[in-house]
Each structure stands twice: as C-alpha cells, then as structure tokens.
Amino acid sequence: MKKIINQPAQVVDEMLDGFSYIHSDIIYRLEGYDIIARRAKKTGKVAIISGGGSGHEPSHAGFVGEGMLSAAVCGAVFTSPTPDQVLKAIKEADEGAGVFMVIKNYSGDVMNFEMAQDLAEMEGIEVASVVVDDDIAVEDSLYTQGRRGVAGTVLVHKILGDAARLGKSLKEIKRIADELVPNIHTIGLALSGATVPELGKAGFVLASDEIEFGIGIHGEPGYRREKMQESQKLSQELVEKLIQSFDIKETDSFGILINGMGATPLMEQYVFANDTRKLLEKQNIAIVYKKLGNIMTSIDMAGISLTLIKFKDKAWIEALNSPVTTAAW
C-alpha cells in the first residue's frame, strides 16, 4: 500500500481536520466529533443531513453548505457512523423545523441512523428520513438488504437541500424524497479494487485486462467479470440496463450523473460521457440535466458509475441547477 497518509487508524480524523481547514469559510468540524456542519446562518428551516462510512469523498462532507446539506456524519472507512454521532449531528443541524436524514441503503447505516432518530425524537426533535437504494446492479449485497445506495444519493441531497432552502416543511420534504428516490437509478463498473488504509491491500483484485460490472462502492461483488472493453461497449451495457430499469414514455425527460470512483481521470470520464451521449441520443432519451465528476468515490478504486434520474417533477431540474455554497458540488 502506497498512500499519502500517516497512521492508518488516524486517517478519518486527519482527513476531517484537513477538510475543515481547507473549507473553513463554508463549514466547521464539531470538536470531538466526526461531524462536518455548515456555517450558513440558521433560518428556522428544515435541516437535511446525511453521512455514512468514510472513503467516498467528497461524499458527504463536500456537500455540506448553504442550499444543500446542513451536516454530514463521517464513520470510519467503509463503516457506518455510530448512533451517538448521528444524534449529535441531528442536534447540531436542527433549526427548530425538524431534521431530514438521507440514508444510503446499507444495513449498518439504516440501523444506526434510525436509532439516532428514536433518540432525537425522545429529546423532542422531529426527524424524518429516506433510504436511497439507487444501485440497480444487484438485489441484496454484502452489507445490504435490497439495493445499495450509491452516487444517486447526491442528487437527493441537492434536490432536498433546495426544497429545505425554499422553506418546505419536514412533511413536504418527506413526500418529495419518497417520490424522488424510485426515480434515480445507478449502475457502475470497476477496473480495480479499493484499498482501505487499515487493511493495507485491495478489497478485491482484477486482472490487468479485467473489469467487473455492477460493483458496489465498498467493493461488494457485481454481476459479471469479463475482459476490458472499449468505452462505448462499457457505456452500452450500463445505458441498456438503466433504460430497462425505467418505464419510459416519449414525453419523459432525464438527467445524467457520471461519477468517477476515485482514481479514474477526467479524461476517461469525458470519453465515457461522449459515448453515453451518443447512445442516449440514439434511444431518443431526452437529457435535460448533466453532471460529471468524482462525486461518490470508493477511495482509490478505478471505475465509473452512471446515474439516470427521471424528472417526474420539473421542480427537480430547477433544484439541481440552483446555486449552492459547498466544497464539492
């Protein structure tokens, strides 16, 4: 393992200190906690929070800021944050109108966030939540009942963050979230495994000419390993699976998110974007929103994921385009 770190056990702590140093104008770290909260003035609106294991940077701390998340809770690498940390984030974020939690569908996350919700409600804070399960690659997985929550989660942050800024109630935000999540589908592939610093070696190994389709963001198994192919073939497989996963009418419009897994250069992401554009055009899929970059990574994994969001509500497009003050959106 060759990484720019110090003691592997300190990596999250030091990363969060570095993060709060670099972005001190936007966010702060709660002393003694692995929580990043925004500096934006409290205005009595609903607070959106999220979090999960570390190793997916810039998720989720990079999306804390005005117009998006109020706070992010950062667990150990690939490990759910504990309920007391989530509870502290809820209390820090609350502005009196309740707190909405965006949870990726991993058994540990769901359990710990829901436990924190119970504890917060006992203290009189209103809490609601949604579980994001956008990854269509596989049913059930190493750490998940049902589908995994992956890159599409960040679109949920953005759309709900905008709704909160517009002053929507906790109940309204819950309604939007429940309508939104089934309309976001993601599928990815890996060229290499991710190395958790404390383990010191890659979670899985692919041969020098091999890829795996459907991999999870913690290296959970996908659905097929095979020989490396050209970008247009890779895109074709992901686009086809995504299109099949939606019930598409001619009048539907969509957004795409192309997500690098951590070690995939922008050069490759943009080549893949070009292939994806061609395939979507050929299928007459109307794309009215586009985003690309390292959004939900898997430490140093090389790979890419493609997310399609179907805009059942035009307000979602406006929400995605609204300006925010964050480190990474």
Place this chain on the structure above:
Amino acid sequence: MKKIINQPAQVVDEMLDGFSYIHSDIIYRLEGYDIIARRAKKTGKVAIISGGGSGHEPSHAGFVGEGMLSAAVCGAVFTSPTPDQVLKAIKEADEGAGVFMVIKNYSGDVMNFEMAQDLAEMEGIEVASVVVDDDIAVEDSLYTQGRRGVAGTVLVHKILGDAARLGKSLKEIKRIADELVPNIHTIGLALSGATVPELGKAGFVLASDEIEFGIGIHGEPGYRREKMQESQKLSQELVEKLIQSFDIKETDSFGILINGMGATPLMEQYVFANDTRKLLEKQNIAIVYKKLGNIMTSIDMAGISLTLIKFKDKAWIEALNSPVTTAAW
C-alpha cells in the same frame, strides 16, 4: 493499459466532445478545432486564454467561463497545441480589447503560442502573454528551458480572469501577470507514473514502496527517489523547499493550493492538507486563501503538488475569491 477509452488516437477528440456535452450551458467546442470557448456574453473586455497539451484535466478547459478564461486550446496528450489552433482561439476569444495568453513554460508551448501571437498581430489583434514557471523542483527539464509551469498556472488564470472581468486593459493585465508569476511557487511528488493512451505504458515506473520528489506533470524527472514516507514527512519536504524559495517578511500573507495529480483520492489530499497546515502554522506563515483538488493533473498519475502564492497585492486575494462560472474551479 486498462482505460475507459476507445481508440487511443481519438481520446482528445472524444474527451472534448464529452466535455462540451456535459458543460454545454457554459462552454462550446469550436467545430473542427480542439478549442473550448465560453458562452458568456462578449462585453468588449480583454480575453484571457490558455492551453497546452491534454492530459492535465480539468486544466485548462475546466477553467473556461465567465470570470476566468475566454478559451482553452487543447493539444494532443502531453503535446503543445499547434500555432494555427492557438491563432484560432485568439480570434474566437477576442472581444476587441486584445487577448492575453497564459503559457506554461514548456519549449513547445512557448514557441507555438508566440508564433500564434505574431500571426494574430499581423491580423490586427493585440496580443500579450506571460510564461508561468512556478515549479521550483528543478532548473531546466526534459521539455523546458528554466523552470516548468505547473499547478500554479491556474491561480494565474483566476486572478487575470478577474482582472479582465473588472475591465482592466491589456497593458494593465500584463503588468499584473508579470508581478504575479514570480510570487507563485509549486513543488510536487509522484507515487506512480502517468500512462499516455497512445503509448500504452507508464512514462516511468516507481517500485511499490518508492516515490519521486520534484516530478513534472508529464513525468519529467524530479530531484530524488526514495522510500515512501508518511504524509507529514512528505509535506515537510515540500513546505521547507517552498519556504526557502521565498523571501518572507513577518507581514507577508500567502495562499495555498494542494493539487491531486489524477489518481490520488481526496482522502489523501485532505490528510496532506492537515499536515501542511500544521507545518505552516509552526513556521508562522499566514495563510489567507486555501484551495484543494484535482486541478492540474497528469492523467492517471498518483501524486500531489503544493503551491504557495505570496500576496504582494491584496487584490489577488479578492480575485481568487470572486465567483466564476466554470466546469471545474
């Protein structure tokens, strides 16, 4: 080589098509050229342009947009753009007040941009330029007389882009640029080499426990290879060399830019940021501006660079903080 591309010879063309697809709200690609230009309304001000070989994404196309670059010229991977491409960019960007070129100090770039300047002046367009040579690692290099131009170049884009937006004349911008460039110093290190798609193998190979200090963004040799060390030791070497390179008074204030080389996860960049913060604080270096991310990459190189900018003019800080509309700032 395992890369998400199609034919290696087509990688720049397809990447630029993908880039202009994803960011079509901000920029467009000039049909038939490897040039990205901004959509912002022309207002008769000086245009700032830049460019160079591809492989440094998001540089430079990612910095085209309102408040920053008017256009970027993209050469083949690690290869200077040709004079006719640069000339075309000058003509496309010109709004009647002249065009200012930010050139990284590589012999090919300097020659081709200056040739384009001569051609443009023959056509009646006023052109001025600056050559950025911020890399303090080595004197002279594989493709360079003197010092190389690296990540600090993007700070020049930002500060001059703001000056242009404020309506400064070509002459004033030249004056700012000449004062600015000597106050930006960068030094980097690599954990792995970069693979140019058309070559198919890494430009240099480091052992699994080896790093190289002072490497260039095209894999040009640095000044020392040695065993991998902890982040704080790596930071210490870079910080010390940077501090030695400036004449520092107690009243001076600085900015830092921590730059990932392409395959280095944010996790590592933020750990390094934390170590760098501690070292700068210990040395009583006042840091009033901070930025971090994959800004000037070397395709899929793992590595990091650290830039210090000494603020001789407080206006530079305001310029760095001013909002822009680009794909990547």
